[in-house]
Amino acid sequence: MSDFAPLSLHVPAPPSREENAPVDTSRLSPAGAVRRPPVDADPQDIRDLAYSLIRVLDDDGSAKGEWAPALDTDVLRGGLRAMMKTRAYDQRMMRMQRQGLTSFYMQCTGEEAVACAFQSALQKGDMNFPTYRQQGLLIAQDWPVVDMINQILSNSADRIKGRQLPVMYSAKEAGFFSISGNLGTQYIQAVGWAMASAIRKDTKVAAAWIGDGSTAESDFHAALVFASVYRPPIILNVVNNQWAISSPQSMAGGERTTFAARAHGYGIPSLRVDGNDYLAVNAVASWAVERARRNLGPTLIEWVTYRVAPHSTSDDPSKYRAKDASAAWPLGDPIIRLKAHLVSRGEWSEERSVQLEAELDQEIAAAAQEARRSGTLHDGPKQSPATMFEDVYKDVPRHLREQRQKLGY
Amino acid sequence: MPSRTMIEAIRSAIDLSMERDDRVVVFGEDVGFFGGVFRCTEGLQKKYGTSRCFDTPISETGIVGAAVGMGAYGLRPIAEIQFADYMYPAYDQIVSEAARLRFRSAGDFTAPMVVRMPCGGGIFGGQTHSQSPEALFTHVAGLKTVIPSNPYDAKGLLISAIEDDDPVIFLEPKRLYNGPFDGHHDRPVVPWSKHPLSEVPDEHYTVPIGKAVIRREGSAVTVLAYGTMVHVAEVAAQDTGIDAEIIDLRTLVPLDIDAIVASVEKTGRCVVVHEATRTSGFGAELAAEVQERCFYHLEKPVLRVTGWDTPYPHVHEWEYFPGPKRVGEALIEATAAD
Numbered sequence: 001m002s003d004f005a006p007l008s009l010h011v012p013a014p015p016s017r018e019e020n021a022p023v024d025t026s027r028l029s030p031a032g033a034v035r036r037p038p039v040d041a042d043p044q045d046i047r048d049l050a051y052s053l054i055r056v057l058d059d060d061g062s063a064k065g066e067w068a069p070a071l072d073t074d075v076l077r078g079g080l081r082a083m084m085k086t087r088a089y090d091q092r093m094m095r096m097q098r099q100g101l102t103s104f105y106m107q108c109t110g111e112e113a114v115a116c117a118f119q120s121a122l123q124k125g126d127m128n129f130p131t132y133r134q135q136g137l138l139i140a141q142d143w144p145v146v147d148m149i150n151q152i153l154s155n156s157a158d159r160i161k162g163r164q165l166p167v168m169y170s171a172k173e174a175g176f177f178s179i180s181g182n183l184g185t186q187y188i189q190a191v192g193w194a195m196a197s198a199i200r201k202d203t204k205v206a207a208a209w210i211g212d213g214s215t216a217e218s219d220f221h222a223a224l225v226f227a228s229v230y231r232p233p234i235i236l237n238v239v240n241n242q243w244a245i246s247s248p249q250s251m252a253g254g255e256r257t258t259f260a261a262r263a264h265g266y267g268i269p270s271l272r273v274d275g276n277d278y279l280a281v282n283a284v285a286s287w288a289v290e291r292a293r294r295n296l297g298p299t300l301i302e303w304v305t306y307r308v309a310p311h312s313t314s315d316d317p318s319k320y321r322a323k324d325a326s327a328a329w330p331l332g333d334p335i336i337r338l339k340a341h342l343v344s345r346g347e348w349s350e351e352r353s354v355q356l357e358a359e360l361d362q363e364i365a366a367a368a369q370e371a372r373r374s375g376t377l378h379d380g381p382k383q384s385p386a387t388m389f390e391d392v393y394k395d396v397p398r399h400l401r402e403q404r405q406k407l408g409y
Numbered sequence: 410m411p412s413r414t415m416i417e418a419i420r421s422a423i424d425l426s427m428e429r430d431d432r433v434v435v436f437g438e439d440v441g442f443f444g445g446v447f448r449c450t451e452g453l454q455k456k457y458g459t460s461r462c463f464d465t466p467i468s469e470t471g472i473v474g475a476a477v478g479m480g481a482y483g484l485r486p487i488a489e490i491q492f493a494d495y496m497y498p499a500y501d502q503i504v505s506e507a508a509r510l511r512f513r514s515a516g517d518f519t520a521p522m523v524v525r526m527p528c529g530g531g532i533f534g535g536q537t538h539s540q541s542p543e544a545l546f547t548h549v550a551g552l553k554t555v556i557p558s559n560p561y562d563a564k565g566l567l568i569s570a571i572e573d574d575d576p577v578i579f580l581e582p583k584r585l586y587n588g589p590f591d592g593h594h595d596r597p598v599v600p601w602s603k604h605p606l607s608e609v610p611d612e613h614y615t616v617p618i619g620k621a622v623i624r625r626e627g628s629a630v631t632v633l634a635y636g637t638m639v640h641v642a643e644v645a646a647q648d649t650g651i652d653a654e655i656i657d658l659r660t661l662v663p664l665d666i667d668a669i670v671a672s673v674e675k676t677g678r679c680v681v682v683h684e685a686t687r688t689s690g691f692g693a694e695l696a697a698e699v700q701e702r703c704f705y706h707l708e709k710p711v712l713r714v715t716g717w718d719t720p721y722p723h724v725h726e727w728e729y730f731p732g733p734k735r736v737g738e739a740l741i742e743a744t745a746a747d
Contacts, residue, residue, distance in 0.1 A: 159515060192486075
């Protein structure tokens with residue numbers, strides 16, 4: 001007889017499939033508790049920062065600790081505006097999708113601070129390689145919303161000619177790399193872009209973006225190997241929003257360790273940060289960008305946040321997670337938290353919030369109106385089908401010319 | 410004019426391109442210090458420094474993915490995949506990313522790059538060092554696929570590929586690196602110095618992408634071939650005494666359909682040869698194009714001579730390789746009177 005009991009396979013499951021499930025509050029540090037090392041710190045000396053959680057804003061909206069950035073009130077109000085505008089934009093786009101004006105949409109509700117505050121740490125010329133949930137990178141730099149909506153509607157004014165699923169923007173001028181739609185591929189490309197910047201003795205830095213689920217892709221690991229080997233100016237962002245459609249972050253290997261800790265095997269400095277804390281995101285992003293620009297190499301940052309919205313317009317979270325799960329999320333709403341901070345500084349009020357919300361809603365509605373004049377997915381003006389044969393190659397080769405003619409163009 | 414091997418011709422193309430354009434960088438496994446396992450980049454790290462010619466981790470995903478990012482930045486990366494057989498981890502980056510970046514961003518971003526890879530058999534490389542995966546690239550919109558058969562074309566086509574604004578897959582038949590090979594494996598090895606197409610100018614020149622060339626003029630049958638099989642077809646014509654017209658396609662996409670049609674209309678017969686497996690191989694595409702465009706000129710069905718639909722074997726290399734005997738039999742069949 002064998003000394004061993006039969007083996008069993010461990011398949012992770014989230015605690016929050018059921019109502020009133022307990023929320024995991026391990027690895028949450030109090031605001032201000034985590035130290036701020038110098039930007040040239042030895043990765044070996046800051047390994048603990050991959051297991052703690054850098055937070056600046058406490059529950060009362062006060063900024064605490066060494067990471068608290070010295071930001072002007074105007075900058076903070078600008079950050080609040082960017083996050084609120086992102087949310088207003090998402091709400092309007094959802095409505096337009098539900099009205100049948102386009103095929104698909106993806107919100108970033110609850111994750112606005114990650115993209116909006118990160119963008120404020122970059123300079124013109126730097127390049128983001130985003131996922132489909134970083135619309136805040138564009139909105140935070142006041143990229144024309146009408147241009148984004150044209151893409152959502154795949155209309156005649158869409159700068160990418162109706163070729164991509166909604167939200168797969170491309171805006172080189174805004175330092176926003178074309179979103180693929182295949183997951184994770186941009187991560188190693190961002191490292192290659194950063195290597196090019198170093199090869200050319202430039203001063204530009206790149207920011208790679210990926211979700212918790214997609215860290216399982218080989219591109220993620222290729223990116224970390226290359227970043228570790230060549231030490232290019234790159235910030236490796238992992239947005240841990242807890243969910244990959246219906247799969248919890250534990251399905252990507254987050255059960256017994258953190259995503260930040262992945263970087264340790266590659267000798268890359270890594271930090272784990274409260275992604276719903278605008279001040280913490282700004283402070284840590286600035287720290288990592290400075291490291292990159294000073295040629296100190298890559299930094300990995302895990303932004304801990306929560307995907308409040310469904311994955312996309314094509315899924316219903318009530319089928320796979322408890323309805324109250326997002327409300328129970330201990331890190332709260334990034335917009336409410338930054339508001340509370342500004343209020344505590346005497347620089348904001350509920351009345352001003354209501355007024356700003358109305359203003360932004362109107363601004364987005366006007367942009368949507370303008371975009372609709374250029375057509376929607378199913379109605380109004382759209383690009384000629386002949387454009388389908390363009391940009392496959394720089395010049396249209398003979399076989400594509402023949403196929404275009406066969407289509408009647 | 411100096412006689413060069415295919416390796417020397419390829420090295421000369423990269424060297425000249427790096428000299429003329431400081432955006433050109435070359436990298437891959439063992440490419441830097443050692444100069445590549447086939448020595449195509451020998452001396453380039455010394456000449457251009459470690460930031461323009463360098464070794465990479467063993468990660469094809471990383472090599473091609475980084476090249477996409479470098480191309481998007483504005484460099485002209487040349488990525489070496491050590492053997493075409495190792496390409497598969499990079500396939501997503503080639504197919505979903507490099508090939509479609511221009512289209513999906515409407516030209517906002519592009520990824521000009523050359524992905525070089527030694528391909529083909531004849532070296533007792535077994536199933537992981539002998540493959541001919543060209544059809545996996547020709548099937549993909551947005552890629553150009555090039556495969557030279559001699560040193561002169563290798564240099565001129567590679568320079569064209571490096572200067573091209575689209576991603577180019579550059580397949581190098583490794584059995585041709587050091588000499589032409591006609592499939593008569595039991596005969597003494599012939600060096601390139603005995604072949605006229607090893608005369609390679611020192612200076613910059615290009616061979617255009619998308620242009621085939623007639624290697625042997627003939628009137629009895631058209632043979633469509635590329636890479637090593639051009640040489641096999643030539644000797645098969647010689648061995649059988651059949652007056653075949655042999656077209657070296659050189660570029661598979663975009664295909665020089667005019668050259669093919671003109672020849673088949675003249676001969677009325679067509680044999681397609683490639684080393685790669687038969688089913689869904691590039692030969693199927695060629696046969697389909699020929700029958701669509703030349704149906705009323707054809708006297709006989711279009712024949713294919715290809716590798717068998719098996720993994721590439723080791724001990725049975727010469728039973729697998731579509732050598733001069735099999736090509737010769739097809740020439741006889743295609744030209745036989747009814």
